[in-house]
Structures are given as structure tokens and as C-alpha cells.
Amino acid sequence: MDLIPTPSHTAPYSAEASFTLTEATALDAGPGTARAERWLRTYLGAATGLPFPPSPPSTKGAGAPERAAGGTVRLAVDETVSGGPEGYRLTVDPASGVRVTGGGPAGVFWGVQTLRQLLGPDAFRRAPLRPRTWQVPACHLADAPRFAWRGLLLDVARHFMPKDGVFRYLDLMAAHKLNVLHLHLTDDQGWRVEIRRHPRLTEVGAWRERTKVGLRESTRWDERPHGGYYTQEDLREIVAYAADRHITVVPEIDLPGHSQAAIAAYPELGNTDVLDTAALGVLTQWGVNPNVLAPTEEMLRFYEEVLTEVLEIFPGPFVHIGGDECPKEQWRASATAQVRIKELDLADEHELQSHIVRHFDAWLARRGRRLVGWEEILEGGTAEAGLTPGATVASWRGFAGGIAAARAGHDVVMCPETHVYLDWRQADGPDEPVPIRHVRTLEDVYRFEPVPAGLTAEQAAHVIGTQANLWTEVMDSARVVDYMAFPRLAAFAEVAWSDLPAPEERDWDGFEARMRTHYARLDALGVEYRPPSGPLPWQRRPGVIGRPMAGPPPEL
Template identity: 50%
Template sequence: MTVGRRSRSDGGAFRDHVGEGLETALRADSTAAGLRLEGEPRFAWRGVMLDVARRFRPVADLERFIDLLAAHRINVLQLHLTDDQGWRFEVRAYPRLTEVGGRRSQTQLGHGPHSTLDGVPHEGWYTHGELRGLVRFAAARGIRIVPEIDVPGHAQAILAAYPEFGVGGAEAVSERVAEPWPRFGISDEVLNVDDATLEFVGTVFDELCEVFDSEFIGIGGDEVRKDRWRADPRTQELMAERGLTTEEELQSWFLARIADRVRGHGRRVVGWDEMLEGRDPAPDAIVASWRGPVGAELGARLRHDVVLCPDLWTYLDYRQSDLPEEPIPVGTVLSVEDVGTFDPVPAESPAWFADRVAGVQANVWCEHLDGRDRLDYAVFPRLGAFAEVAWNGGPVDPDDFAARLPGYLAWLDARGVAYRPPSGPRPDQQRPGVPGAPRDRADRLAELARLTANL
């Protein structure tokens, strides 16, 4: 699925897999007005990741979202189905994953040290039948659904249901993890690496491959806190038995076992760029690089296909301005104009890198996007600028895009999309009194350098 340097190819096998649905979508008259999406696409993978683990979305909402993505000629929807805060995929072999892991008693309200809890229960999950129907719905619109089960970190929903798969013994885990995490952030809970846990995870991915027909299966691998592995005698014993000297190598070993299981179904794994810490877990893996260019460059050097999703340009949950009225402001400022400055493969990029860039993806994390209108506000109109980058390559000419923006906004209006107005949020879109955690761009760049120093 490699894309030639500065080519305008839709990626051979990738195009053939989508098949007639993609051609139907490209011939349709429903393409969003005001956007330049003509000719051949620059990238094979034009994706959006939607987090349904933190915030469950009914199937009808997902279908509406898919229709909107198709109008922007997006052809991949990655569904983030599991996280600390919830498990949304029915696993028939392990029913407690949804019975227990699909419910939490309340949810964090706001972000940062002054956040509170809302006291409102949150639950939901998808059956096999619902997801198979969603796959068909998306395919008819030229969109492939790539499911993601996030392991070995982000595991509190798993451990609330099956504490025996945690570190330190089932009794100790049960005392620490009573339910899926109502808070947001990075938990230090992680799966243990016993053979029984590997078999559990393998069974989950077996069922995932039965339900989803995508060639690509997401395995997560991001933000794995390793302190519990370091402090656990059993984990250290298993590492020695397996010839592993660091916890980073253990993570790679764990992910490699999953990649082998998925490969047995004729599929390839997609993992976040942390998967390259330690040993390279799977030569055929796609690396989703979100922490700046370092992971993408390393993945390309190792001859991995790479999907570029750097947070400073593609995280559509980040705040859209410095205005105090922005609802629950998190992350660095990412305006629609900023999205348009994304240049995934600059002209000076070496061929070894450009040839490995399969595409680009916008990520929509939903900690604070607690309803359909909040999702609309975060995604639109920024998705319009991203769609042009994904189709044509970047950057987007800002003056030209601004001239076409009114027509695009009118198209969104006609479809009932509660987008963010260019002048700022309307009163009904604001969240006064709910704290956020805005970031300075220079501070974030320094943090990304620290996070990727071991790649």
C-alpha cells in the first residue's frame, strides 16, 4: 500500500479492496460544496479516527458521521473501540467486557486540576450485528472501517471486568480498579504478560477479525506506563525467561504476539508510533505517527507504511483559538487555517520517506465531546481543510480556502451540522465555568521531543 513520491495514486491494493463502493462515492453528487476535491487523490489513506470508547455514539450517529466523511472523500474511519473509560465491542467469549467494562458511574467534567465529576452514568456498546451493518453502510459509501482494540495499556475497562489479567494478582487489581475509569489522562494500569492474558487478547482479536473485513486492524500500543511491569516480580521473571532486558522490549514482544495472531487471519496491524520503542514488533505493520515527525521517519526507515497524524495539525479535539469562550479548551491552538498549513510530504522530503507515506489521518478524541453537537463543533469546518490536504497534498492556500469557505459553511448548514462559526463559538456552544487545560505550542514541542527521545 505504498504511495509513490509525489504521486497522485489511490494506492493499488487499497483501492481494489474498497472496490465499487469507492467509485460510487466519487461519482456521487454529495461531495461537500466549496471544497477542492477533484481529480486523483494524493494519498491512499485519507482517514479520520473517532474515539467511541470515552463517549459511546449510537449507530445512527455513526451513520450520519460516515455520510459526512464520505462527502469529504475520506475513505478510512478508524474506530477507537476500547480505552480505560469504556469497552464498546461485544466479545462473546468474554461477556463481562461489555457487561462491566461498557459502563461507568460518572465522567470527568472539564480538564486539569480543577476538573470535577458529573455524577451521570455512561454506558453503551455495539453488538456483532450492529457493527457488521455499519461496515456494510460505510463500504457502500467508499469508506473502510478500521477497528482498534487498545492494548496493553489503556486497560482499566478490561481490568474492571477481568482483574486476573492485570499486574499483581486479581485481588489487588480489583481493589485498584472498581469500574472503567471515570477520569481522563494516562493510567498506570497495564495488562500482565502471562500466557493466559496473551490468549485472552488473541481471542478478542479473533472475534474482531470475524466482524470487520478490513485488511487493517488497530492494536493501539500507545502511552503504556511501565512502572507496574518494572515493580512486579512475576513480570521480571517472564522477561528473563523470554530473553528481554527492558520493558520497552517487553511491549514490543507483546505487540508482536498480537500481530502474529492478526496475520493468521490474513490481516495487518496498525499501531501508534510507540510500537517502535524497543524492538520492531511487526515488519508489515502500519505506523500511525502522532508525536511529530520522529516516529514517521523511523517507521519509514524500517520500511513500514506510515500514516501521518501529528497532533499539532490533526487533533480535532484541540482548542480552535485563544478566545476565553472556547468550550473546555485543551491542547494547542488548531484553527481551520492551521489545519490547512499541514504539509505531509514537503517537496524536499527524501524519496525513502515519501515512498512510505500511505496517507494522513485526523484524530478526534472525545473526552470532552459529550454529544453530537459538541462533535460537530470540534470537527467542522476544520475537516474541510484537512480533506483538501488529504486529497491534494498540503498546504492549502489560505486566501483561496477563505474565499470558498462561505459556500462550504452553507453546505454544512443545509445538513444541520453544528459547526464552529469563523467568528467564534455561539453562546449555546460555550461551556462557561468548565475548566480546560490549554497548552503552549513551544511547550508541547518540547514535550514531544522528550516523548520521542527513545525512538
């Protein structure tokens, strides 16, 4: 059946048996299945042209509805389904139809995504191509995810992605059973969320005058201004659209580093006794930036006001505050920062950064939310020294940060750059566009194991999930984002969902064979993925300098 991600248990009836969907096939949606029902009517209805009329009511009083003449697609919630709320069972009976039963509403939705795959690649189109017979192979599936956090980071700060593009990626995530969208909303190169108390964040911080083409060694520039931001209503719409697909949106507001766009808008946020912050604009190039937030009470109040509005937009439990790549040179040179270190009885600038992180960790916890930060939030003091129990670490520089966090009792999202940074190049050839770092192939991603060796069972349980990160410094269009994300995101989705064997024991040949069918699904969805044979002529970027490195990544 070529399903991706592969289900936990599959039992086909026979190679020949199937159920045929017709215009008379009814849809019986039980309590708790409204989102899956709405999605099925909207998307499968559009692709097949079938009306899916409601199931006829029972004429026998209590009991099941009458069987529809064309069979029935039944959606139901049953909390006894194994695998928890996201688990599901899918049964296709040639005589009676399709039944999708989820442990919760999310499980029903994921089961309907599997049904879409069983219908073939044309079920991924927006309109029927021609009159045809829609057949579902007779089978019984039982499935549930391995991880609760199956994430994708979209970096909309470096290159802005218009709202429709975010909707499209939410649809692509749903098709692959990914359930966390991490929106990287602020950075040195742009501020993308409307904050009504501080309008200059978008008036000034949402656009830059020009953009470096390639990485720092490049001498090329795109002289067009680049910008854009989401209004609060835009983001509420994105959150609602995601929720309809059982996807949680996690916002990231970077601090105290990666903050030059905010300083350009409000110069008093920077280290004014070290440099003329009023002369700073939104950063036009890439790399770790020395212009960081000043560690003042005024800065803390400013970001509390920012986060107050962020919490009103994003109802999910997690809020990401960045916390990574914060150079300390300006704090060392700043009299204000040095006084602050003494006032707080801190040892050094590293503990000063830890103080800022702990401040917002406690601030979020008092409001019923959980802080997420890159692994640097463990620096300047151990995890036991001040982070709340709910603070969660995103481990990106390899596995060490995640291991340390899990051993300290903190939840972890594994997203090591060595394995799941999808801006890294996909092959070693000269035609790869803007080659970055080491080669990470489709097979490399398929063999990624999120839970590192050496953890006890209790510690391993703190690895709540994994995430692939799409950093967009050199991804300046939706077409380029597609090329870097796919097909590797399909392999990542299987790693995040399926309980696979050890990396060296995985059936790469079988996955590669299933991908041949999946490429047709991606074609139907209009995804401009990297072909297995290499980039197409228009996917290349000749002359644009990246930063390729030879050999495998250090941790491999």
C-alpha cells in the first residue's frame, strides 16, 4: 500500500479485494469527529467529486444506522483504541465500507489521512481529473505515533513566508502526520508578528533594505527591500487552521540574542553605552550577530508586554524564547551590564544570560505555559539551578544538550543540526543550490534516531519528540523551500511517527520503493521536491556561494 509513515500493524484482506466509493457512499461521523469530517468532505470531496451524503438514520429505534446503498465511511472515537488519543484503527471491508476509529479526535483525523493515501495519488488533487472509479484496498490497519511532538520549524524571520504559504505547509504537515509547527517569528533580519503595544516592531523591524545572496563569503546582494509580517488576526487564523488539522503552533520570540530587528525599532533595547544603537538597522546579512539585548529591567518589561500579546494569540502550552547564540562581548564592555551582574550577585555574563532565561521561564510558568529554548538555556548554571520543571530543551548542536537536559529531568525535543537541519545540502555535486555544511541525504534522514543511546528508560521518556528545522537564510522563495524540505521531510515524518528498528536495521530499500508512490502524491500536491536524480535546471543556483564542508558531520 506504500504508506508513509508506515503504520504499526497492517493486515490486507487479499490482493484483489477492495471497497468502491460511489456517489451513494454515505459519511457517518460520530461525536468528536467534526474536524475529520469537515476535512474529508472538503479535501477528499474535492479530489473525488463525491458528495459523501450523511448516513441514513436508523428506522429501528436504537441501534446502528441503516446501511447505505453505496456503503459507508464511518468515523468514530473510541478511547479504548490502543496508542492514546492519536492512535487509530482503519478497516476497509469490501461489502460494507470504511471504518476509521480513533482513540481521540486526532486519531480519527490521522486515520483519514491514511485513507487518502489508500485512494491513490489523485486523491491529493484539488479537483477530479476525469470520471473514474475510486477503490480502497481491503485491509485492517492499527497505528499510533511514537512521539507526541512531531515538529517542523519554519523560519519566516529570515525570508518572510506569506500567510497562504503557511497554510500550504500546514496541509503538507497534516498529510505526513506532523503535529507541531514551530514558527520562528523574530530574528536579526526581521520581526514578523504584530505587537500593538509596540508598533515600531513591525513598522521598522519587519523589513530590511537589502539581502545578502548566499552566505557571508558571498559578494552578491539582492538590492530589493525585503519584508512582511503577520497581523494578530492573521496569526489567529493560522492557529485555527492548524487546530483543524490537530497541529499546535509554537511561536518563537528570540532573546536575548538574534534581536537586532527589535533594537532597530527600539534602540533603547540595545547596549547603548557600548555603541550607537540608533544607527542600527535591520540586519541585511547572515551569521551570529554581536548586537544583543541589554540586560535591563526595562528590557524585561518590554518583552513581558510582547509575550503578553503573544499568549493572547497562541493558546498552546509551549512558547519558544530562543536563547541561543548570544555573544557576550557587548555585555563585557557595558558598564550597565557589569553593574547588573553585581546587583544580581552573578558570577559572569553566562549567568546573566541564564538569569534572563529563568526570568521568562518563571513568568511563563505563572501563566500556565511552558518555556522552550535551544540547548543554550542550560548554560550559566545547571538545569536544576533555576529552570522550572516544565522548561523544555530543543537540542540542536548534536545530542549532548538533549542528553544533559533529559538527565536533569527536563523534556527534550531532538533536532540535531547534524541530522535534521534541512538547509544542509542534499548531495555532493556541483549543481546543489547554495550548498551548506555537510551532505544529509534522504537515506541519512531516514536513519536518524531521535533517542540517543546511554539514557535510562526514565530519562529516555523525557524525549517527547523530534523536529526538522527549515532555516531560510538562502531559501528566498516557496520553490526553494520545497526543494530543501522534500523529499527529506517525508523520511523525517516516518522517523517521528513510526516505531522503527535501529538505524542500521531499517528497510531503506523498502522505504525507497514506497517513496516512488509518494513522489506521485507530492506531484499531485504541487510540491517542487528534489528529484532523486538531482536538481532540475531551474532548481540550481550557479554562482551563489554557500559554505560546504567535506566529510560526514562530526557526530556521525
